Amino acid sequence: MSHRQSDMITWGMMLRKVPTIVRALPRLVRGIRFANITDPEQPCGLGWTFEQATLRNPEGAALLYGNEVLSYTQANQQSNRIAHHLLEQGIGKGDVVALFIENRPELLLSVLAVAKVGGICAMLNTSQTQAVLVHSLNLVKPVAIMVGAELVGVYSAVRDQVSIEPGRSWFVADYPQTVVPDGYVDLMAASAHCALDNPSSSQRIYFNDPCFYIYTSGTTGLPKAGIFKHGRWMKSSASFGTIALDMGPQDVVYCTLPLYHATGLCVCWGSAIAGASGFAIRRKFSASQFWDDVRQFDATTLGYVGELCRYLIDQPPGERDLNNRVTKMIGNGLRPGVWAEFKARFGVDHICELYAASDGNIGFTNVLNFDNTIGFSLMHWALVDYAHDTCEPIRGSNGFMREVAKGGQGLLLARIDDKAPFDGYTDPEKNRKVVIRDVFEQGDRYFNTGDLLRNIGFGHAQFVDRLGDTYRWKGENVSTTEVENIFLQHPQISEVVAYGVEIHNTNGRAGMAAITPTESLASLDMRELLQFAHGQLPAYAVPLFLRIKVKMETTGTFKYQKVKLKEEAFDPDKAGDDPIYAWLPGSDSYVPVTCQVLADIQAGKFRY
Incomplete structure (x- = not known):
């Protein structure tokens, strides 16, 4: 992010946003109601929100991939079949199921099925191999794994180092390939006879139940597994889909980001489900095919990371650049040098830049559509002075930390409380390293994000850099x-x-x-x-x-x-x-x- 003085937000800029704020108030109230589940007996989460979206838009497109389109009813029924098969195999609440499948509809249908039975999806990074893959699997002790045909070779190379029985090693065909390798069960064939109705288990999932393990880089050199709970899914999908983007059944999100990361899986797919909107995916990002896909899928919304936008800007300008229905995009890491140029060249109105650590307890969103900002957060946060050599926060003579002035850069700390709980990692030792106590007063607790941000006024911030290892x-x-x-x-x-x-x-x-x-x-x-x-x-x-x-x-x-x-x-x-x-x-x-x-x-x- 830029550190330019011109990016500071003024009273005049805020006043010009008043009509936007007034228009957004009804969905803000609606979004907050959905996001903040407080009743421990209230069903919620990924499976529940998908079932609600199916009721709202039963025949509308839910998943689009190549020439394939699945309606909400079709996608929900296919995931129900898999869910009933999982229940038959004894997979239930709290069981960890590893997923090792590239971006395609079968990945999302499988994730949905695991979520409906109350299992925890371990979202393996599909570029991992060898020792790192073994570490990621053994870290979360999965009782089962779903392996895409495209990754069978990679998993087979380490299979003897992971204790998952063949009866719970599911093969997910990549059509037209249907030959099932030895030691695997064909998931789609095995579940083809199962019931189409919603399993009753999806009504018994509550805000504190884990939904995903999402892997992040560990300072030990091997990935950490961050816990992502169903209550956080509600916050994420409602905050981004309802409050920030105002998604509806007429919208389609186009996402080429890997779905083992939280931006693709939780932000982009969550936003689509919140609006009962379409979710169009591609196996791997292609700069040359990007806008053809956007037009084919009739996408209104893009999921992005900064690099993706730069690759698109680097493509030769074409007369069809403005020939698209995209009005909004959501993601992170867009640089100021690309921001204005991207909006102008491709006709995008709202860049909803966000900041969220998949393993943290805070998120920022550019709801008000200012340029060059990650927006604001409803959680309590602070930017504090830090030591440049160690990247550790500095305590003053009184033993407490000092916030930087408006316009200044500092290390982002997020307060841990009932409104912003810290779900943490599977490893308790990792949790102790990132939780700081007695920051501004005795007894308070903050999550150390390890990121450098700048305060640009009116609760808004800019991302500056990632500190540490x-x-x-x-x-x-x-x-x-x-x-x-x-x-x-x-x-x-x-x-x-x-x-x-x-x-x-x-x-x-x-x-x-x-x-x-x-x-x-x-x-x-x-x-x-x-x-x-x-x-x-x-x-x-x-x-x-x-x-x-x-x-x-x-x-x-x-x-x-x-x-x-x-x-x-x-x-x-x-x-x-x-x-x-x-x-x-x-x-x-x-x-x-x-x-x-x-x-x-x-x-x-x-x-x-």
């Missing part, structure tokens, strides 16, 4: 520790420090690693090193830049000096005698960064 690239959170642990397995590397660096005109931070060879620079085969990284890490986590150091500098407490490394980044003039290498798009090896290569990178000659 994760950075964001290609819409994914990358754990520096995971990258370091993988590189340390290479026999020619003795020390590694991974961090994120900025490339001009890109979103997020690109991966960079400072490495010390076990012998010498000459012993490193840069082509083999890149192949090694690709074999062990998801593509988005492979470092784009390397810095070769004879000796790593550390602080007095033996911590690596990441701040200095980040500042010097991949500029050979700032790196002294340390050689800098880059993986340039399209190449198969790390190559030396010269002043000319640096100039070409910063001029945008390479497409990152």
Whole structure:
């Protein structure tokens, strides 16, 4: 986000929004009523909201994919069949079912079925492999797994390290492929005979019941499983779908974001369900096909991350750019440099930028349609001073923390209370690390988001940066520790420090690693090193830049000096005698960064 003074919100700007606020009041009241479930005996959650949407819009499109369209009634009945089969197999409330399927209708129907029986969906990242996949599975102890045909090979490679019995290992065909591999049960065939009616279990799911485990980067280098409860689903779908976007049966959300992340699954799909709207998905994002899909699906609403918007802006302008029905979009990470240009070029009226940590207890939404802001939050939050070297909040002489002034940047803390409970992680130790006590007064508790925000007035904020041991690239959170642990397995590397660096005109931070060879620079085969990284890490986590150091500098407490490394980044003039290498798009090896290569990178000659 920009830190420009012009982004500050003034009284005049607020007054111009009064008609918008007045128009929004009825749906604000309606949304708050749906969002804030307080009765522990009131049925709610994903299954319940989908069933309500089916009653509102039975014949309307619920899921659109390629040339396939499922109405709300069809989608609800198909998920009911799967739900009844799960119940027959003894899957019930609190049981964890892992889902390992790429973006397609069967994933959402399966998620819906698990939610209806009260199970917890472990939303596995489909780019995970090997040890990281094993960790993610064993962390949540699933009693069953649903594996898409497209990922059977990946799961089969680790299957003997996960204790899930074959009778509860469901295969989800990817048509026209129907051959079921050994040791799996065909989910759709096994559930084809089951009842079409809503299972009674979906009426016995309450706000405090877990719905999903959504994985986020852990500072230990392996993913953490954040708990996402049905009560939070109600808050999320009503806040975004009803209050922010005013979704209705005439709307269609087009989402190419991975559905194992909360933005795609909870924000985009939740918004569609809240409005009994259509939800159009694609297996993987394609910049060249994007607007053709939008027109085919007659989409009114887009789900986005900042990188996606930049890729669309980078496409050659066309005479059909304005030929679409899109008026609103929801997502996060859109930079000010792209914001106004995107609205103008594609005719979008409202960019509903949001901020929400899937593992946290706070969300911001740009309900009032200001530019360059994540909007405001109804939860209690504060931006506090922090130490730049450790990224930890600072306490004053009185023992309490100090809020930054309006216009200032600070570490975002969110108060934990009845209105904003912290559901936390599956690992209690992880919870202790992010909960801070006695922040402004004795006994208070706050969630440390680890993110740097700026207060731009009238309760609105801008996202500035992600602090600490994760950075964001290609819409994914990358754990520096995971990258370091993988590189340390290479026999020619003795020390590694991974961090994120900025490339001009890109979103997020690109991966960079400072490495010390076990012998010498000459012993490193840069082509083999890149192949090694690709074999062990998801593509988005492979470092784009390397810095070769004879000796790593550390602080007095033996911590690596990441701040200095980040500042010097991949500029050979700032790196002294340390050689800098880059993986340039399209190449198969790390190559030396010269002043000319640096100039070409910063001029945008390479497409990152």
